[in-house]
Amino acid sequence: MKNSSIAYGIIGVFLLSLPAEARQVPPPGEADTVIVRYQQYLHVPAEHMEALMVDEDWIEHVRLGTLQLPKCAGALVSADGLAVTSAACLRSLESWIRPADSAFVADELFMEHQLTGLTVEQLVGIRELERAEDSTRDALSETRIEIVAAQDSSSFREYIWYLYEDVRLVLIPSVEVANFGNEDGIYPRHALDFAFFRVYDERGQPLDTESYFAWSDRPPNHRERLFTTAVNENKPFTSMSISDTFTYNGTVTPPYTTLYGMLDLHYSHGATGVWELPAQWSAGIQEGDPSAALNFSMAGRCAQIGTGVVDIDMEILGVAFDHAVTEGQQRCVVVSTSGILSVLRTVFEAENIVKELAEQARSTYEDG
Numbered sequence: 001m002k003n004s005s006i007a008y009g010i011i012g013v014f015l016l017s018l019p020a021e022a023r024q025v026p027p028p029g030e031a032d033t034v035i036v037r038y039q040q041y042l043h044v045p046a047e048h049m050e051a052l053m054v055d056e057d058w059i060e061h062v063r064l065g066t067l068q069l070p071k072c073a074g075a076l077v078s079a080d081g082l083a084v085t086s087a088a089c090l091r092s093l094e095s096w097i098r099p100a101d102s103a104f105v106a107d108e109l110f111m112e113h114q115l116t117g118l119t120v121e122q123l124v125g126i127r128e129l130e131r132a133e134d135s136t137r138d139a140l141s142e143t144r145i146e147i148v149a150a151q152d153s154s155s156f157r158e159y160i161w162y163l164y165e166d167v168r169l170v171l172i173p174s175v176e177v178a179n180f181g182n183e184d185g186i187y188p189r190h191a192l193d194f195a196f197f198r199v200y201d202e203r204g205q206p207l208d209t210e211s212y213f214a215w216s217d218r219p220p221n222h223r224e225r226l227f228t229t230a231v232n233e234n235k236p237f238t239s240m241s242i243s244d245t246f247t248y249n250g251t252v253t254p255p256y257t258t259l260y261g262m263l264d265l266h267y268s269h270g271a272t273g274v275w276e277l278p279a280q281w282s283a284g285i286q287e288g289d290p291s292a293a294l295n296f297s298m299a300g301r302c303a304q305i306g307t308g309v310v311d312i313d314m315e316i317l318g319v320a321f322d323h324a325v326t327e328g329q330q331r332c333v334v335v336s337t338s339g340i341l342s343v344l345r346t347v348f349e350a351e352n353i354v355k356e357l358a359e360q361a362r363s364t365y366e367d368g
Contacts, residue, residue: 054312058314061211061314062227062229062310062314063123063229063231064122064123064124064209064211065211065212065213065229065308065314066122066123066229066231066307066308067083067085067120067121067122067164067199068120068121068122068123068161068231069085069089069090069093069118069120069306070093070118070119071089071092071093071305072085072086072089072090072304072305072306072307073085073229073230073231073303073304073305073306073307073308074120074197074306074307074308075212075213075229075307075308075310075316075319076199076207076209076211076212076213077212077213077214077215077308077316077357077360078212078356078357078360079208079209079210079212079360080198080206080207080208080356080360081198081199081200081201081206081207081208081209082170082196082197082198082206082212082353082356082357082360083120083196083197083198083199084194084195084196084308084316084319084340085194085195085197085306085319086193086194086195086305086306086319086320086321087172087173087175087178087192087193087194087195087321088178088179088193088305088321089305089306089321090169090172090195090197090306091172091175093115093118100175101174101175101176102174103172103173103174103177104169104171104172105171105348105350106168106169106170106171107348107349107350107351107352107353108352109198109206112168112169112170112198113168113169114166114167114168114169115167115168115169115197118165118167119163119164119165119167120163120164120167120199121144121161121162121163121164122161122162122164123159123160123161123231124143124160124161124162125158125159125160126157126158126159126160127157127158127160128155128156128157128158129147129155129156129157129158130156131156132147132149132156134156134158135147135158136158136160142162142163142202143160143161143162143163144160144161144163145158145159145160145161146158146159146161147159164199164200164201164207166199166200166201166202166204167197167198167199167200168197168198168200169195169196169197170195170196170197170198170353171195171196171344171348171350171353172195172196173192173194173195173343174278176274176276176277176278177191177192177277177278177281178191178192178193178194178195179191179193179274180192180262180265180274180275180277181265181274181275182274184322185322185323185324185325186324186325186326187253187295187297187324187326187331187333188253188254188257188261188295188297189257189294189295189322189324189333190257190261190262190265190294190295191294191295191321191322191335192294192335192339192340192343193319193321193322193335194319194321194335194340196353212360213308213310213314213315213316214313214314214315214316214360215315215316215337215341215357215358215360216311216315216316216317216337216338217337217338217341218317218338219255219256219292219293219296219317219336219338220255220256220293220296220317220318220336222255224311225311225312226298226309226310226311226317227309227310227311227312228302228303228304228307228308228309228310228320228332229303229304229307229308230303230304230307247327248326248327253297255296256293256294256295256296256336257293257294257295257296258290258291258292258293258294258339259285259288259289259290259291259292259294259339259342259343260290260291261294262277262285262294263277263282263285263286263290266282280347281343281347284343284346284347285342285343285346285347287346288342288343288345288346288347289342292336292338292339292341292342293336293338293339294335294336294339295333295334295335295336295339296318296333296334296336297324297326297331297332297333297334298331298332298334299329299330299331299332300330300331300332301323301330301331301332302320302321302322302323302332302333303320303332304320305320305321305322306319306320306321307319307320308320309334316337317334317336317337317338318334318335318336318337319334319335319337319340320332320333320334321333321334321335341354341357344357
């Protein structure tokens with residue numbers, strides 16, 4: 001395991017942030033270096049949580065169910081450490097050693113591919129401090145401690161991150177599917193930009209956790225209130241509503257795109273170039289549920305690429321994978337869990353993964 005580290009940061013308490021920046025200042029007491037960072041910070045007053053029908057336990061579950069990767073986030077979706085994120089983000093990591101455009105499927109634990117050098121973090125604790133010097137000094141070697149302060153340094157919080165260094169690839173689609181149409185930055189979209197990985201504990205066993213999101217097989221409701229997390233920006237969660245249908249290029253967007261639409265673009269463009277689907281994909285989509293939701297958008301920028309999009313019941317409905325600007329408005333583009341589930345069954349034939357997601361979802365309902 002890596003040695004424990006203590007990073008001191010000062011984060012401005014703003015709803016609208018200044019551009020991120022950093023500078024070094026003289027160290028306080030025994031600390032090494034203070035890194036001053038100005039980032040977006042969202043404080044959620046108790047009355048706002050009540051209005052959103054969430055409580056501290058809800059927030060803690062969402063926080064613990066979210067994982068931080070070096071350049072993106074991920075969401076735990078089973079009690080056995082299975083997590084989902086963006087395929088593009090996973091491929092961008094330095095630890096990615098497979099051919100950049102290839103697909104990979106491990107439907108058994110022994111087939112999972114270790115991503116050497118990749119560490120994921122989980123925010124396991126937040127503690128109020130009177131002084132930065134009161135930070136925990138006897139942290140475990142598996143943890144990283146970060147101190148953040150209000151802009152005037154009148155209050156401090158200690159954030160304790162647990163580090164997992166055994167991370168294994170479970171499934172990822174090929175680039176031609178994950179970035180179908182090569183239409184970054186716009187919506188509507190028809191892309192399956194997702195990937196599964198599994199977190200293992202220090203004993204080499206799949207992580208045993210109670211903090212995960214049940215997999216949903218339904219499309220989002222129009223203007224449904226959904227939530228995303230971005231723990232690297234010091235936010236317990238950000239709430240967003242699905243954007244209304246809007247006019248673009250003389251037409252109106254649907255609430256969500258479908259696998260039907262993906263097939264239509266494949267055939268309409270002569271199955272060539274960026275619109276070409278591999279043969280097993282066109283056949284598999286038709287074999288399954290072509291009407292399954294594929295992509296949808298939410299108002300505002302994504303809290304973080306790869307983060308899970310969950311409903312009030314903490315079911316995961318999608319994975320944020322791109323920022324878009326349409327009609328002058330920022331939107332977060334999301335790949336739907338409904339479409340993912342359909343292709344897991346028919347294209348990837350990943351029955352064990354489908355079974356794991358279904359069993360975990362059922363377990364969550366029974367516990368609730």
